[in-house]
Every structure is written in C-alpha cells, then in structure tokens.
Amino acid sequence: MSSTRDIDALIAMMAKLPGLGPRSARRAVLHMIRKRALLLTPLADLMQTVAATARECLNCGNVGTSDICDICASEKRANGILCVVEDVADLWAMERSGTFKGRYHVLGGTLSALDQVGPSQLRIPKLIDRVATEGITEVILALNATVDGQTTAHYIADELGGRAALSSLAQGVPIGGELDYLDDGTITAALNARKRL
C-alpha cells in the first residue's frame, strides 16, 4: 500500500479539480504514468513554473505570469474602450471570440445578497480609477444575465456617473438555439430586443 501512497495522493488531489471525480482522476493519473515522458514530466515542470509565476494583473485582474498581463501591455489594443467582466473565465471566453479589441477589467465576482458580497469585495474602486486615469470613453458591462450580474451592472453605472458611455451585452436567442427549448425569460428578452431586417 505504501508503494502507491504518492500516486494515491496525486489521484486524491486531481479528484478535487473541476470536472474530475475519483474515477476520472484515477484514469487521468494512470494515463499520465503510462506516458511519463510525453505528459507527466512536462506537466510537472509546467505546474511548478506556473505555481511560481502565476499572478493577477495589477491593472485589470486577469491571470498571467507577470505583474501586467499581455492584454494590458499590448500596444495593439484599443485604448478608450473597457470591457468589464465578472471573472477571468469570462475574459478568456470573450478573447476566444476574437471580436473585442479593447481592454478588460475583471471584477472578481458580483454583488450577492445571499453570499453577502458587497461593493468593497469587488474591484470596483480600481475600475473607477482606471476610467478616470486611462481616458476611457466607453465601458461595456459584459456581466452575466443573472439577477446578481444585472444588479452589479446598475451599481457600476451609478458609481461611474456620466464619466464614460455605458453599454451592456444583448440578451436573446443563442446561435443554434431553437425557440422551442428556450425559457420564457429569454424569449421575452429576445422579443424586446428584436431588430429590423
């Protein structure tokens, strides 16, 4: 039993990752052990490197390996337009689309009565500071279409006052979505935001 103690510990650790349970963690670890040179060793090296260097961008809250992330440091990005997202995962989703060429600001959550998250726990003061100092003319509030997301959007709108033009993402039928499977709220939102062809 003791000969597999480290492997068991690795499986137990892997099982804590999102999307993995004990069974899938066991399969993943076994696969890595079988492909030690190809997977396990490079993965271990990379994890060690990332553990030593990963940090939050001091400017926008994105995750990177330097104090200022690549997006904030890039000169090709449009200055003046800021996209506010709830989480780093949302920022990455926006980047995957490749549509937005401006800069980002990660709030680190949304206001939540149930979880007792107030404005002071979010990166809202930093956002206001950035709007004032970086010459931002438009702020896009790309927050989730949830009650908490919209509450946070309204709060930010109040805090920013008229310092920049504010916009939010549209709500409606997703691409590939079938009306029959949509909930009432989405259909109503889509109808309200209908556009002329």
Added chain:
Amino acid sequence: MEWRDEGILLGIRRHGESAAILELFTPSRGRHVGVLRGATSRKIAPILQPGAQLSVSWRARLEDHIGSFTVEPLRSRSAIVMSDRQALEGMSAVTSLLIHALPEREAHLSLYRRTEALLDILDEYSVWPLAYLRWELALLEELGYGLDLSRCAVTGVNERLDFVSPRSGRAVSAEGAGEWVDRLLPLPPCFLGGTEAPDSEVAAGLVTTGHFLRQHLTDQTGQRPFPGARQRFVDGLSRRGGLAQRQHQIDQ
C-alpha cells in the same frame, strides 16, 4: 419524507460543480432550503433566477435533513427584472428581506400570497412602490412587530396622525408630538389608505418601515448585516422621487 408544493425562488447558491442550494418561499412550509442536482445545466439555469415561480417537490430520508428538490418552472419573472432597473431593485429587496427575516420551515400563507401578488405587478410602475411599502408593513405585522396607526399614542385622537414613535411603533399626532417632533418617524398619508402616492411619500414611509425592520431583525438575527439590496431599492426610489419632485417644481 416527501412533499409537493409551489414556491418563489428567493436565492440560489452554487454547491459543488453542478448542484445548487435553493432557498424557496412556499405557501405551506414557508422558507425552505434544499439541494438541486444539475442546477447549472444550460436547460435549467435560466429558470433558476430569484423571483421565479416554481413547482417543487422535496425529498429527504429524515425531516430535518436538507433534502433535495426537483423543480419545474411555472412563471419566470427574469425578463422583467433584466430589462427594468426599478423592477430588479424591488425584486432583490423583496427576496433578500425574506431570506433575512423569515425563519426556516415556518408557514406564512398570507405573506406568501401578498409576495406573489407583489411580484406579479413588478412592471406596473405607477402602483409598485406603494404596493411594496404596504408589503413591508405586512411583513412587520407577520413577524409580530406590526405598527399601531389607529390613534395617537399621546392624545388618543385619530386625526392629523403625522408621526410614528420609533420605540413603540404607535402613531403620534401633530399636537401630541410636542418637543419630540425631531425624534419621531414620518407617517405619510399613504400608510393610512389611498391607492396613490408619489415616490417621495413612499420613500418617507420606507424610512419608517426600514427603522422597525432594522431594529427588530437585528435583534432577531444577531450579527448578520441588514440586506444592502433593500437600501439600494430605497436609494433608487428616493432618487426618482427627488427627480420627479424637481421636475414638478420646474413645471410649476
């Protein structure tokens, strides 16, 4: 243990990767908490927004277990609150106050009916603020802290009742207020009846109900902070009331 009922979704919290803990307000069991498996799926997540009317069944091995829910949507209110700020702030105030104020698993049927009716008129801007104020009065009543506005606590008269005592919750007339007038809470005419009231009058009424809710709920719930969502709703209403009042002055 198993039961079926309908309920208003008050709040939802992620639990693990795909489950969530729901807080529901049901007619026969009051505020009730339970786990919903698969709550983050794309099919069900859109209907699990606070304020939604759901058909629920709850099951647990023992009655005092948290148990698990299965839910089906009856009525969604998310389209209204996503597109309308006042509705969003109002709905958040209602749900957060209920989470804060109600004890778990204690039926409050009349409050449930009032809450359902209130949420059903979220998009009727002309009547909603006053309906909300009356709902807060009903909430105080339901919790056992109802205000006595029938007659003046000092003189006994039932005319020109302009204030409420912050200690006893009883009405005080203009004559009875005397030198204590600065310490008394406002009693706007809409407390005593009528179907219309300007936002500024409703905002004054909310100062009074807010005082008693804070006072009694802080005693009841100890250190838990009073919900900020209610304050945001009151601030929004005061802002709009103020703007309307200024507009009225300009028009004159």
